Amino acid sequence: MAVTERKKLDAQKLRADFPIFEQEINGKPLAYLDSAVTSQKPRQVLEALRTFYETSYANVHRGVYTLSERATAEYEGAREKVARFVNAPSAREVVFLRGATEGLNLVAYAWGLDNLGPGDVVLVTELEHHSNFVPWQYIAQRTGAEFRAIPLDDHGELRLDTLDEIAGSEQVKVVANNLVSNALGTINPVERLSAWAHERGAIMVVDAAQAAPHHPIDVQALGCDFLAFSAHKMCGPTSVGALWGRQEILERMAPFNLGGHMIRAVNLERTTWGQVPAKFEAGTQPIAEAVGFGAAVDYLTGIGLDAIEEYEQELAAQALEALADVPGIKLYGPPPERRAGIVSFNLEGVHPHDVAQVLDMRGVAIRAGHHCCQPLMAKLGVAATNRASFYLYSLPEEVDRLAEGVHEARRLFA
Ligand SMILES: Cc1ncc(COP(=O)(O)O)c(C=O)c1O
Secondary structure, three states: OOOOOOOOOOHHHHHOOOHHHHOEEOOEEOEEOEOOOOOOOOHHHHHHHHHHHHHOOOOOOOOOOHHHHHHHHHHHHHHHHHHHHOOOOOHHHEEEEOOHHHHHHHHHHHHHHHHOOOOEEEEEEOOOOHHHOHHHHHHHHHHOOEEEEEOEOOOOOEOHHHHHHHHOOOEEEEEEEEOEOOOOOEEOOHHHHHHHHHHOOOEEEEEOOOOOOOOOOOHHHHOOOEEEEEHHHHOOOOOOEEEEEOHHHHHHOOOOOOOOOOEEEEOOOOEEEOOOOHHHOOOOOOHHHHHHHHHHHHHHHHHOHHHHHHHHHHHHHHHHHHHHOOOOEEEEOOOHHHEOOEEEEEEOOEOHHHHHHHHHHOOEEOEEEOOOOHHHHHHHOOOOEEEEEOOOOOOHHHHHHHHHHHHHHHHHHO
């Protein structure tokens, strides 16, 4: 039997695709360890944007002239790529919008306002980014539904054993959870949550903003009903993202934004809506950005999501081991095999901003803050953490520089 060798990622080679690394920061080679907030862009994506603007740019779905038809074909081609990327049954189930935040707001408003009411329960988790927490909390308050959160254990993993107790005998209508936590890197058991949500007659909404760049996604295997993500975290342009939703639910939903392109007919008495996904794409869309998103999907698919994930887990394991040697360090989150390439920590007696500044002087960029996860910070009993996050262009020697910089911060401040 033929044995197929798994593709290994060559970060040093891939790095050459990213022009940003041709510079020094504070006299040192740039070690960009903040990819969870946004990723850097390869030439392949930058060139796709430039070529589109130079050769095919026009508005889409509006003109009967050749250039507009060409632009429309590229825009719709990008939708097909994004649909394949998440194994969507149909490209019509993919809505382009500004990013994960807008996608999650779309579901909370357009689905939530019509489907939630007193006596219903909206279930999120203590691990959510504000963009999958605040819209649900707000819409629950607007509709009179109960808003509850699944708690975490000491490793930052969801306590699924508490699900039945939290839900009680009430009607859970929606479960909203991230597939990968941006603050701790935890990979969450979305398949199990989806199955539980469906047993209860609820829909399952997945925030895949941190998963899509690093982890193979299959909406059919996850069994969810909606899944949102942003291009800028996965080598693509800013201001574009995708919401995948089950066609039958999207079709029953009211629109979110109203205006041009999303209509079928408008008259003085009433307006009827266009078909999905046009119904959710009012106004001029981020056209070139969507084409760039398609190029980013090609880029990541060419490398292989499995290879990206495996490589990042190696870097995270290396970082956890190296940082564990720093006296007074507190590392948060699950063991490396259940986390993505994200490592959060605090240094006793040292403010996270001071740690990040010492690292910046050494050319190492990390994030310090609450990571838009204030409920999680409250649970951890801190106002902020330091967070290093890795991607396909991160190098093992950058992890060493991270650890050296944290030792230095301790010597200076602790
Ligand atoms: C887990 C998670 N969800 C949602 C978002 C929001 O993404 P965007 O700002 O691209 O809409 C982020 C961004 O950091 C995130 O990490």
